Amino acid sequence: ATLCRDCGAVVHLAGVNRPQDTQEFVEGNEQFSKRLISALQQRTSPCPIVFSSSTQAALDNPYGNSKRAAEEVLRAYAAESGADVFIFRLPNVFGKWCRPEYNSVVATFCHHVAHGLPIRVDDAAHELSLVYVDDVVQAFLDALAGETVAQDDFCMVQPVYTCTVGRLAELVHSFRSCRETLAVPALGDDFTRKLYSTYLSYLPKNGMSYPLVSHADARGSFTEWLRTDGQGQVSVNISKPHIVKGGHYHHTKHEKFLVVAGTGVIRLRRVGSEMILRYEVSGDKLEVVEIPPGYTHDIENTGDTDMVTLMWADECFDPAHPDTYRMEV
Structure with a gap:
């Protein structure tokens, strides 16, 4: 009674839906709602009520009948007191x-x-x-804020x-x-x-x-992490100190490299060109290097500790169609 007297709103979620005796439907749904309204009637001014009813209230069964009866109790209180009552048949x-x-x-x-x-x-x-459930909660909050779909x-x-x-x-x-x-x-x-x-x-x-499956050798390891349908894949590449990996290009596949630990250099050269592009990379300065198609590329660990690189490719690797061609930078 004290809570009902001092609250700003009531969100009525209480109810019975799996009793051993069907009479409990009446007690837990209709009669409880009557007790709640009796407590709210002691207030000096009405407060809004949000009630979680059920689509079963439209059906003729013990549970549905008890939820519909609870709805009628709340509607009668709204008519008598002027309180806003929001009934959701969930x-x-x-x-x-x-x-x-x-x-x-x-x-x-x-x-x-x-x-x-x-x-x-x-x-x-x-x-x-x-x-x-999060949409239900938001709908309840919206109702109390005066914004609801009815x-x-x-x-x-x-x-x-x-x-x-x-x-x-x-x-x-x-x-x-x-x-x-x-x-x-x-x-x-x-x-x-x-x-x-x-x-x-x-x-x-x-x-x-x-666990993940890592492909490891003396140079380090390569581990696929995530594969998506249409959004490519993410892998983790670990390079041992002073190791060079790569030395290939792709016709259509493109990639993004992000070194998150260690230091190194990423080199790119467009096929048919002699100009080499160099990007110094470090876990201390997070920077994405784009690997466009048609550019042969490699990555070298220039430090004395393992270099960790996150690699994203726009397509998941398919051994039958790798789109990968050896060519030194």
Whole structure:
């Protein structure tokens, strides 16, 4: 009662959705809302309420009936007191910290796949409507700030994503395989980006890291780190002191080199020209050197410690089509 008396707004998230006895729906949803309103009626002035209802409130089932009854309690308070009441009939909400094996197929799939457990798909074609938890929170804040999207007297969370259960399972499985393929998911797709963030939040506490395959010799090592679909790849190159690497050019492929530790020199010469371009590089002065197509190039460690270079190429390396031609600078 004290909190209700002094608060500036109420965000009503409380409810029951998986009881052992269906009577608990009434107690946890309708009756609790009545007790909340009773406490708010003791205030000297009304305060706004944001209520997380459910799309189930449009259906005739015990849970939906209890959520709809709670909506009616809040609407009656709004009519009586003049308070602003914002009712959100939420579809499936996904995001970090949702409990698996409860009422979220996204949470269950992400948890199981991240832990190497099997998942079950009963109806691959079943279509889900999904909203992301951060979008839900933002919609609540917007409503309290007087900026909300409404439809049929209900507030809306945007965007709403649609995805079949089969496609959801496919995406989540692909996230696990990213460690072997080094692939980055298609993060330009908003739903995939948020789903991947959700998946990562379910990684086991002892599974936050994974090894990479390094190709090493007396000159140092070369390790691919990330591969993308259409945005190239990132690798880490380590050169031993006074070692020269490279001595080749590409017809179409282009690269960016960034030395992050050690000192060295990057040399470039356009094929057919005798002019050599030299760029002194150092981890003490971060500077990107562009490697255009048609320029043979090499990189030399001029220091006495290992030189570490981050290398980005605009395409992932394909042994069948390497686009790499030997030529000394």
